Amino acid sequence: MADLLSIERLSAGYGEAVVLADLSFSLAEGRSLALLGRNGMGKTTLINSIVGVTHRFGGTIKLAGRDITRMRPDQRAHAGVGWVPQERNIFKSLTVDENLTAVSRPGAWTPARVYQLFPRLAERRGNMGNQLSGGEQQMLAVGRALVLNPRLLLLDEPLEGLAPIIVDELLAALKRIIVDEGLSAILVEQNAQKTLGVTDRAMILERGVIVHEADSAALKADRGVLESYLGVTDARPRRAAAH
Numbered sequence: 001m002a003d004l005l006s007i008e009r010l011s012a013g014y015g016e017a018v019v020l021a022d023l024s025f026s027l028a029e030g031r032s033l034a035l036l037g038r039n040g041m042g043k044t045t046l047i048n049s050i051v052g053v054t055h056r057f058g059g060t061i062k063l064a065g066r067d068i069t070r071m072r073p074d075q076r077a078h079a080g081v082g083w084v085p086q087e088r089n090i091f092k093s094l095t096v097d098e099n100l101t102a103v104s105r106p107g108a109w110t111p112a113r114v115y116q117l118f119p120r121l122a123e124r125r126g127n128m129g130n131q132l133s134g135g136e137q138q139m140l141a142v143g144r145a146l147v148l149n150p151r152l153l154l155l156d157e158p159l160e161g162l163a164p165i166i167v168d169e170l171l172a173a174l175k176r177i178i179v180d181e182g183l184s185a186i187l188v189e190q191n192a193q194k195t196l197g198v199t200d201r202a203m204i205l206e207r208g209v210i211v212h213e214a215d216s217a218a219l220k221a222d223r224g225v226l227e228s229y230l231g232v233t234d235a236r237p238r239r240a241a242a243h
C-alpha cells in the first residue's frame, strides 16, 4: 500500500529547543497508528509538527507523495491533515451546529453523519460550545475534524480526563471511524490498552526518539515492553500466572 504519511529525519521543537531528533516513520493509506509514551516524551510535538506549528530544524514530511514540509498549517489542513488538538479547540460561543457547519467541506463526513456517530451532539445541536460537558466538547472536536474530510486524522489524547462511560462511547466512535471506515489516523494516548484495540500499528516515543514499533496486537500482549516504556500496564495479570 502506498504511504499516506512519510516522515524522514525530522528534527523539531520550540525556539532553540530540539524535542524530536532525527525521527523517521511512515503510515500507509487506510492504516492507523497508536503513538504512545510517558508525559513530556514528545507525542504532542510530533503531532504539532505534522500540523505545522512547531519549529522544524530539519527533515521532510510528505502527505500522499506531496512535500508539505514548508506549507503553513492552513495549507496542510487543506492538503488533508485533520487535527483534534489536546486542548479541544471548539468555538465556545457558537452552537454545536454552527461549530460543524462553519468548517464543513464537501465529502463523506457531513454534520448529519457526525450526529449519527454522536447522538449526544444531535440532542445538543442548539447549545453553545461552552454549555457542553467535557466529553461532549471532545465529541464536537472530533466532529469538527471529520467534517473537514481529512485524509489523515490526528487525535491528541482524545480520551484524557473523561469519565469512563464517555471514554467507552468515544472509543466506540473512534473504532467506527478508524476500523470500519478505514480513515488513516494517528492516535495519541496514555491508555495503551484502549488505544491498541483500535489501531493497526504502535510506536513508543521516549525523549523524542522512537524506541519501539510493533503491531498493536503484539504490543498489547507485550507486558515487558509496556512496563519498561510506559511504566504501568493496565493489562490485568492472569490469576493462574500470578500464584
Ligand SMILES: Nc1ncnc2c1ncn2[C@@H]1O[C@H](COP(=O)(O)OP(=O)(O)OP(=O)(O)O)[C@@H](O)[C@H]1O
Pocket (backbone or CB within 6 Å): 014, 017, 019, 037, 038, 039, 040, 041, 042, 043, 044, 045, 046, 086
Ligand atoms: N510550547 C513549548 N515550548 C517549549 N517547550 C515545549 C513546549 N511544549 C512542549 N515543550 C517541551 O517539549 C517536550 C515534549 O513535550 P510534548 O508536549 O510533546 O510531550 P507529550 O508526550 O505530548 O506529553 P503529554 O503526555 O504530557 O501531553 C517537553 O519537554 C516539553 O516541556
Ligand SMILES: [Mg+2]
Pocket (backbone or CB within 6 Å): 043, 044, 045, 086, 156
Ligand atoms: Mg501531549
